[in-house]
Amino acid sequence: MGTHANHELNSYFTVDFGLILQGKPLPYSIYVNSSKHESRDRFVKIVGQDEVLNSDLIEGFKKYHRVYVLETERNQYLRSLVDATHAPDIERVSVIKDSAIKYLDDIFDPSKEFNTEILGDAIEGCHESMQSMVGVIKDYDINNLKKLIGDLSFHDFYTYDHSINVSMYTVMILKAYKPQSKNEDLVTAGLGGLLHDLGKIKIPTDILNNTGKLSDEAFDVIKTHPELGAKLFDESAPDLPGADSSAIRRVILEHHENWDGTGYPNKLKEKEHHLFSRVCSIADFFDAITTKRSYSDVMSIEDALVVMERTASKKIDPDIFKFFVEKVSKAVLNGKASIELPEDFDTERAHKVLPLRKVKPKKISSDFTKAEGPSKKKAA
Ligand SMILES: [Fe+2]
Numbered sequence: 001m002g003t004h005a006n007h008e009l010n011s012y013f014t015v016d017f018g019l020i021l022q023g024k025p026l027p028y029s030i031y032v033n034s035s036k037h038e039s040r041d042r043f044v045k046i047v048g049q050d051e052v053l054n055s056d057l058i059e060g061f062k063k064y065h066r067v068y069v070l071e072t073e074r075n076q077y078l079r080s081l082v083d084a085t086h087a088p089d090i091e092r093v094s095v096i097k098d099s100a101i102k103y104l105d106d107i108f109d110p111s112k113e114f115n116t117e118i119l120g121d122a123i124e125g126c127h128e129s130m131q132s133m134v135g136v137i138k139d140y141d142i143n144n145l146k147k148l149i150g151d152l153s154f155h156d157f158y159t160y161d162h163s164i165n166v167s168m169y170t171v172m173i174l175k176a177y178k179p180q181s182k183n184e185d186l187v188t189a190g191l192g193g194l195l196h197d198l199g200k201i202k203i204p205t206d207i208l209n210n211t212g213k214l215s216d217e218a219f220d221v222i223k224t225h226p227e228l229g230a231k232l233f234d235e236s237a238p239d240l241p242g243a244d245s246s247a248i249r250r251v252i253l254e255h256h257e258n259w260d261g262t263g264y265p266n267k268l269k270e271k272e273h274h275l276f277s278r279v280c281s282i283a284d285f286f287d288a289i290t291t292k293r294s295y296s297d298v299m300s301i302e303d304a305l306v307v308m309e310r311t312a313s314k315k316i317d318p319d320i321f322k323f324f325v326e327k328v329s330k331a332v333l334n335g336k337a338s339i340e341l342p343e344d345f346d347t348e349r350a351h352k353v354l355p356l357r358k359v360k361p362k363k364i365s366s367d368f369t370k371a372e373g374p375s376k377k378k379a380a
């Protein structure tokens with residue numbers, strides 16, 4: 001991490017006691033806030049690094065419900081979630097998601113300070129989040145993953161949720177297509193998915209948030225985001241040990257290329273675009289038509305697959321798509337696909353062509369992101 005992270009020394013984030021690793025040496029210390037006053041925090045260490053939380057300690061500490069971990073030990077905490085198998089997946093994944101949101105927010109929030117060093121740090125944080133995510137979800141099938149994603153609290157309908165969903169589907173699809181994939185490949189592809197729309201930070205928000213009809217000129221601007229994203233990725237030069245940076249860059253650049261060579265920016269055909277880019281395109285497509293966004297309600301899995309089937313070998317890699325479909329339980333495979341997608345369907349415009357119905361965002365349940373807000377906890 002770069003130097004600007006130093007201000008995070010002695011700041012804490014809070015986690016549910018149930019999401020602390022048990023029965024193995026802790027790779028981080030845990031603290032409680034012993035102060036009764038909101039304005040005067042006093043953090044006391046209750047379990048140190050390398051100690052093991054055994055059943056006696058667990059009994060004694062259960063009363064705390066929420067505990068604190070040093071911000072500087074966030075990555076160790078995230079990694080440990082993979083082994084915290086006593087906790088339900090939904091809880092572990094929501095903490096990982098909140099952590100990814102924290103980093104995506106550093107990237108996408110226009111009111112935050114931005115430079116390539118901050119971007120590099122945020123991408124490195126995304127990498128950490130992705131490593132934990134892969135550990136928890138890599139053996140999911142579509143139905144379970146769709147349900148898990150539906151059960152997670154959602155945040156903004158587009159940037160963060162979409163990026164995170166696409167990363168999760170990308171991991172799942174790659175694992176279905178190539179079951180022997182190494183962990184690093186799954187993390188690399190997932191990180192490509194998480195960052196695929198990175199270039200959108202350079203697209204004016206009035207164009208991105210335009211919910212009305214989009215002019216061809218405005219859409220041409222949106223179409224520049226793959227190249228803008230690849231450039232930003234190069235400039236930020238993140239240090240991603242074990243991951244393949246050039247493959248991530250290609251996912252960012254190539255995720256709107258089509259199998260038949262009609263995509264953008266380079267009209268690549270078939271296997272000219274990277275395997276992970278082709279996988280990400282399917283994930284992007286699937287999330288665009290099955291996930292609520294822009295307050296819209298969208299397709300069932302079965303309808304989505306029927307619609308996607310029609311465009312396999314035009315827009316998406318038909319071979320990978322076959323494996324994707326095989327990861328759906330047969331019980332849901334009788335879609336009627338009442339919704340026709342237009343010939344020029346583009347995932348960037350999904351919310352403009354799908355029927356709209358208002359829905360309310362769910363509340364974010366974990367304090368992970370709150371610790372980053374204005375009331376950021378500092379050591380007493
Ligand atoms: Fe995109």
Ligand SMILES: [Fe+2]
Nearest residue numbers: 196197284347
């Ligand atoms: Fe996308």
